[in-house]
Amino acid sequence: MSEVELVVVQQRYEITxxxxxxxxxxxxxxxxRGLGFSETALEKLARLxxxxxxxxxxSEAHGELLVRPLAETKVPGALRYGVEVLSINSGPGAADMQARLSQLKRWSDELDVWTAPGHGPVLRFVLWNRPTRPEEAPVTDARVLYGVVNLPLRGEFVSGDAWSCHADDDNFTVLIADGLGHGPMANRAATEAAKILKASGAAPLESIVDCAHHALRSTVGAAVGVARFPICEREESQVKFAGIGNVAASVWAEMSxxxxxxxDGVIGQAYRRVQQFQVPCAKGALIVLHSDGLVSRWDLSRYPGLAVHHPALVAAVLYRDYARGHDDVTVFVARAHPVR
Ligand SMILES: [Mn+2]
Known part of the structure; x- marks a missing residue:
C-alpha cells in the first residue's frame, strides 16, 4: 500500500x-466521503x-475507536481508498460480540475480531471506496499483512512519532521515528525521517539511517529504527534492523x-555509529517495532490466539495494555510471509 502518499493520520475516538x-x-x-465513498458504502460505514x-x-468499560485512511495501489496503476476502524474494548470481555459478527461481516469488506475469556475484544473492519476489478492485482507491498497504531500524546493535535513503509519485489522495509519531545516540532522531525524511505527505500539500512540524519539536521532530532524482511514466502528468513535511539524492534513467535x-544517539544531532543486526524469523512470526510510548516488557503469550489474527489487532492490544500514556505512541506489527 502506498500509504506514504497519503497523509497517514490516525484518529482516536473515546467512546464512554x-x-x-x-x-x-x-x-x-x-x-x-472525502475518499470517494458512495452513499451505500457510507450507510454501511455508519452502521458499522x-x-x-x-x-x-x-460493555461499560473504557472503549475507543482508532480510524485510519488506507490507500491501496493496484496493478495497472489504479488506486483505491479505504477506511480502517479498530474497535478496542478494555473491559473484561463481552458475550454478545459473537452474535453480532455475521451482521458486521455482511456490512464490511474485511473483518477480524479477537476475543478470549477475561479479555476485552478487539475488532478491525475495513471498507473500500470501490471493489477490486478482475483485471487488477495488488502491488507487492499489499502482500505483506501489517497493522499500526500511531497516536499523539493526549492534548496534542499531531503525533511526535511517524512511520512509513516501502516494498520492492524482494523486500519490505518499515521505518519508525520518534521526534524529540512532543507536538509540532517533534512531528516535523519524525515525518521528515519517515519521508526518507520514499526516496531510498531499497538502500542498505545503514544508509537510510545516515540519510535521515542529514535530513533531520535542521530539526529537533529523532530516534529512528528501520527494519527489513523478505516478502517472498519462505520457511525461515532473516529480519534486519538498524536503529539509533529509543526505538524497539523484535521478532515474536510462540516459542521465542x-x-x-x-x-545510542539522536538522528539529526549526533550518533557514533549505526549498525545492522539480524535475527532469524520463522514463517508466521510477528515483526514488532515500537516507540518508547510503549513499555518494552510486553508479552503476547498472555493473549491466547491473538498472534494469528490480523497484525492490526495485535498492535491494538499492545497499545491498549502497554502504552505509557504520557507520550506519543507508535506500534507497528507485521506478519512474516503470511499465506494470503
Ligand atoms: Mn517517545
Missing part, C-alpha cells in the same frame, strides 16, 4: 457516553461504527522473542 457515538460516526463518514460504539458503551539492538 452515548453522544460520543454520533460524533465519531459523523466524523468517520466525513473522512470516507454505530454498532461498534454501542457495543463499547454496553528475539530483540534487535539499537545504538
Amino acid at each position: 457516553e452515548a453522544t460520543h457515538s454520533g460524533v465519531a460516526c459523523r466524523s468517520i463518514c466525513n473522512l470516507a 461504527v454505530t454498532e461498534c460504539a454501542t457495543h463499547l458503551l454496553r 522473542h528475539k530483540h534487535l539492538a539499537s545504538h
Whole structure:
C-alpha cells in the first residue's frame, strides 16, 4: 500500500457516553466521503461504527475507536481508498460480540475480531471506496499483512512519532521515528525521517539511517529504527534492523522473542555509529517495532490466539495494555510471509 502518499493520520475516538457515538460516526463518514465513498458504502460505514460504539458503551468499560485512511495501489496503476476502524474494548470481555459478527461481516469488506475469556475484544473492519476489478492485482507491498497504531500524546493535535513503509519485489522495509519531545516540532522531525524511505527505500539500512540524519539536521532530532524482511514466502528468513535511539524492534513467535539492538544517539544531532543486526524469523512470526510510548516488557503469550489474527489487532492490544500514556505512541506489527 502506498500509504506514504497519503497523509497517514490516525484518529482516536473515546467512546464512554452515548453522544460520543454520533460524533465519531459523523466524523468517520466525513473522512470516507472525502475518499470517494458512495452513499451505500457510507450507510454501511455508519452502521458499522454505530454498532461498534454501542457495543463499547454496553460493555461499560473504557472503549475507543482508532480510524485510519488506507490507500491501496493496484496493478495497472489504479488506486483505491479505504477506511480502517479498530474497535478496542478494555473491559473484561463481552458475550454478545459473537452474535453480532455475521451482521458486521455482511456490512464490511474485511473483518477480524479477537476475543478470549477475561479479555476485552478487539475488532478491525475495513471498507473500500470501490471493489477490486478482475483485471487488477495488488502491488507487492499489499502482500505483506501489517497493522499500526500511531497516536499523539493526549492534548496534542499531531503525533511526535511517524512511520512509513516501502516494498520492492524482494523486500519490505518499515521505518519508525520518534521526534524529540512532543507536538509540532517533534512531528516535523519524525515525518521528515519517515519521508526518507520514499526516496531510498531499497538502500542498505545503514544508509537510510545516515540519510535521515542529514535530513533531520535542521530539526529537533529523532530516534529512528528501520527494519527489513523478505516478502517472498519462505520457511525461515532473516529480519534486519538498524536503529539509533529509543526505538524497539523484535521478532515474536510462540516459542521465542528475539530483540534487535539499537545504538545510542539522536538522528539529526549526533550518533557514533549505526549498525545492522539480524535475527532469524520463522514463517508466521510477528515483526514488532515500537516507540518508547510503549513499555518494552510486553508479552503476547498472555493473549491466547491473538498472534494469528490480523497484525492490526495485535498492535491494538499492545497499545491498549502497554502504552505509557504520557507520550506519543507508535506500534507497528507485521506478519512474516503470511499465506494470503
Ligand atoms: Mn517517545
